[in-house]
Amino acid sequence: MTQHSRNSQHAPRPFTGRHMAMIMIAFFGVVIAVNVLMARFAVSTFGGVVVENSYVASQHFNRWLDEARVEGALGWKAVLSRTADGRVIAELRDSAGKPLSGAKVTATAEHPLGRRPETELAFRESAPGTYAATLEPGRWRLRLAVTAEGHEWRTVGEVQ
Numbered sequence: 001m002t003q004h005s006r007n008s009q010h011a012p013r014p015f016t017g018r019h020m021a022m023i024m025i026a027f028f029g030v031v032i033a034v035n036v037l038m039a040r041f042a043v044s045t046f047g048g049v050v051v052e053n054s055y056v057a058s059q060h061f062n063r064w065l066d067e068a069r070v071e072g073a074l075g076w077k078a079v080l081s082r083t084a085d086g087r088v089i090a091e092l093r094d095s096a097g098k099p100l101s102g103a104k105v106t107a108t109a110e111h112p113l114g115r116r117p118e119t120e121l122a123f124r125e126s127a128p129g130t131y132a133a134t135l136e137p138g139r140w141r142l143r144l145a146v147t148a149e150g151h152e153w154r155t156v157g158e159v160q
Contacts, residue, residue: 043113071153076100078144080157083132088159090123090131090144099129103148107133109140112158135159 051057075095082088090107092100105123116138123131139160146153 071151074151074153076146076153076155078146078155078157080142080144080159082135082159086134086137087132088121088123088135088140088142089126090133092129092131092146092148099127100146100148101125101128103131103146105131106145108143109135110143112139112141 077093079091079093080088081091088107088109090105092103092105094100102125105125107121107123109119109121119135119140121133121135121142123133126132139158141156141158144155144157146155
């Protein structure tokens with residue numbers, strides 16, 4: 001072996017405490033970053049709905065499905081929005097796209113994360129097919145109930 005080839009080979013570097021510290025910092029840095037990301041996704045998305053008694057709810061499930069089919073057959077649509085002065089606007093249309101006028105419209109406003117108590121809203125018709133109610137600022141999930149033309153119809157929407 002020549003002198004040149006002997007010098008080109010380096011002795012292996014010893015594994016030190018500094019190397020172990022860097023590995024540990026990198027590992028826990030990745031774990032913490034993933035946890036922070038997942039927690040942010042969990043808090044920023046819808047929190048879900050829980051029934052008080054799942055057994056009782058299961059007994060009503062088929063009836064709820066039948067009611068949903070009847071309501072879906074009506075073809076009614078609701079568009080929810082918020083005005084600058086804090087009012088919630090519900091624009092209701094029938095299956096032909098015409099304004100649904102003369103309806104009784106109520107809603108239960110729920111905070112998605114349950115941070116505020118539920119608020120009951122009673123809408124008033126401000127124009128044909130357009131109903132308004134006052135609701136405090138924030139992100140809200142509205143369970144809208146509409147009674148018109150001898151039918152009941154329910155829908156769920158969100159406003160911010």
